[in-house]
Amino acid sequence: MQLNNDRLSAFIELMDKDEPDYIYELEKKAGTDDIPIIRPQTRAILRFLLALTKPLKILEVGTATGFSALYMREYGGKGLKITTIENYEKRILEARENFKKYDKSSQIELICGDAAEALPVLSEEFDWIFMDAAKGQYLKFLPDCTRLLKIGGLLISDNVMQDGDVIESRFALERRDRTIHSRMREYIYELKHSNDYETCLLSDGDGVALSVRI
């Protein structure tokens, strides 16, 4: 039987439990402002992995307005610390406000600046790295992420299917989308063939690559 992806997704999301009210409020605001936040199926994966692996230190690349950082904080343990990097001034201001309001226990630290400059100066080890910045830059950030991720840690890369574009021939895409398409394919290839990672690709949400550092 051919499965219909839209119906499957709707069913999977319908089965999910309710979230705290502020999560829905932040989601609604992000929708209104057209901020690309983690999708419901990605959230379920994060929740599951938080419960399974109980990370104490997470590095996030791409804060936007802080939705995913607050989401991981909500479902992570009390001792969880999240460091998150964002370079877009308008989003930094909103993330700061959101953290002030919803991260009362100050578990989240925001680094304001370009990840290309922030990552090389970090030296502490992380249990998880959540890669969710500009899709064309994942490959560039990978060496630093590999250096910063502890052995046995998880690198979680979001949006690796690029709304399905990644499976298309580059010639089927608009010229302006071709660079990002080839960079994402290269990134996926690297994760799948690197001696530093064991990776599985999930088509949930916008596609998630789960890589364990070996």
Ligand SMILES: C[S@@+](CC[C@H](N)C(=O)[O-])C[C@H]1O[C@@H](n2cnc3c(N)ncnc32)[C@H](O)[C@@H]1O
């Ligand atoms: C998909 S959004 C992040 C969504 C967020 N993780 C969430 O789910 O709530 C990607 C963010 O990465 C930021 N970004 C892109 N390239 C970046 C870079 N080189 N350094 C820091 N932030 C970057 C963008 O400004 C954008 O806000």
